[in-house]
Amino acid sequence: MKVFVAGLNHRTAEIDDREKLAFNGNKLVEGLEKFKNLPGIKEAMILSTCNRVELYANVENIAETSESVKTFLSEYHNINRDHLNKLLYIYDDIDAVRHIFRVTSSLDSMVVGEPQILGQFKSAFEIAHKHKTTGMLLNRLMSKAISVGKKVRRETRIAEHAISVSFVAVELARKIFSDLSGKVSMLLGAGEMSELAARHLVNNGVKEVIVANRRYERACELAKEFNGRPVAFDEFLQKMVRADIVICSTGAQHFILTKAQVHKVMKERKQRPVFIIDISVPRNVDPEVGDLDNVYLYNIDDLKDFVDKNKFERQKEAEKAEQIVEDALEPFLKWMSSLDSVPTIVALRDKSAEIKQEELIKLLNKFPELGEKEREAIEHMAAAIINKLIHPPTMALKENGEDRDTLIAAIRRLYGIDETESKEK
């Protein structure tokens, strides 16, 4: 009984490789059953997201399983074996458990603290559970992993700090306007960055996007994407009166928004607050604009500062999370190792019962004249002897002392349990 993990993630594999190896849609259940049926695998689960593909299993022998899993993956996904070797990581035992806990805690994610992984992990587990590919060990392990993930989310602030420029912008917008729905946003210049920021704003409720660009066709193109409205570039000042959030990223080498202009705009919009984000380099908005009442001006460096600060905060929170993971490891491993004695005890009992039965049959066949009473007495005696003999080793196994591993090995060898088991197979 060993925990086995084989997988690849955003660190070890490029996006095309991750796509190739993904278990999407129907492939997930199909792949899961094939994986479960590989020799030496007792329980199995597959997690497949856009950033990682991981195979979890309860196995007998790590080395053998690694080989068969690699063969399975390269054949199933039709990928070169040597190439696959470069992408895959394989963990066993405590490392495997730690890895799984770190995954659900979002510590192994591309964006540390991102919230989706826990949900993805849960549904992967549900699918495996539904198709009965998991058993005692994985059920317990995965439930524990989910609860560790929840605990990390609950007890650390790992997910609280926005760590991309667009997220910081949205967070700030939320502290200026209570509610982004119904707000109007304006893009000055139609670069990639402003597109990204606009998308975040729209996802967070901004209703209307006005796009002004020097090249009008590009403005139309971008406006179409957000169901927005393109406007001629020389008209942007008039249109700005309606805009609550202005994202500025033109290639201009000078200020295209001055204090006097914005002052006029503010007057026309009756001082309703404006959030101006200047992500262009060199800057397009005169910094003095920020001195105006109800105008909140942030440039790309301001936003990046927060991103850096937040990254640092997240790092600190991540350290707390790592500690939670470490603390959860020991109880789980202890539980796992206590399982080992149980199958040994069961095997010991089975074996003695078998011997008793064999000998009884032999004896009773030899003396068919024995009456019911005598037969019962003999059976009783045989059972008593067997029970008395296996009682001390059973108790020793149950004790969970420090030498338990040695004891398990010794008992298995002395009673020939391993041989019996392998013969049965």
Added chain:
Amino acid sequence: MEVILFELALIFYFASSVVAIIFLFKSVMIISRSMLVLAGIGFALHTAYIIYRYVAAGHIPIANFHEATSFFSWCIVLIFFMLHFRYRISLLCAFTMPIVMILMFSSSMLPKEIKPLSPLLQSYWLGIHTIVAFLGNAAFALASGIGTMYLVQERYVKSKHLGGLFARLPSLQTLDELNYRLITFGFPLLTLAIITGALWAESAIGTYWRWDTREVWSLITWFIYAIVLHARLTAGWRGRRAAILSIVGFLTILVAFFGIKLLQKGYHVFL
């Protein structure tokens, strides 16, 4: 005997203020809970005290300066809880309780005995005029608390320093709207207080208005809040300006309230 109710209320308000200050620095559920529970117990005791005084005196207990300050703070706590149930801004407690404490402490130092009501004041106007006036002023008190929160939050956003209370304070828009709502709630009450006061004066001494200090200050306050509302609608004086004006307005109210007591002039002396 009933004074113990007042003193207990004062102690609970005080405890709540202390916890509220701690809450500014440490955002923990248990702290905000205990802050609100302490204020709630204080409020219940305070209410009991006012009812007791009402029964004992046989008229609305706003007949001396002690009772007036006490009732004023009671109104502020009342509106605070109303706001809290609607908007759940627990930080507001830290910006409200200090005002309540100033009023309650002053109140506790003033003579508390119930004296027979001067014949001049024996009128049903007493209840209407004072309740309307203090509820209006309490709304302005909270508007100034919200205004302070606005200024703090605006400072964070403008200075691009997003630490401290930034994450816990509501958005600028929420604070601005709340400030506006409180003033639109308080303003008609203040207007009504001035009108009922004039009517009362007419029925008691035969003249509507005689430029008594209190009347003058009420008028000044009324103009300040009229400007706040007017400038907002016409010139878009919102946000920082509205916040500052709401604080100035409330300071005027406090000056008038305590100043008149010190001057001891006119028929508002007891108030």
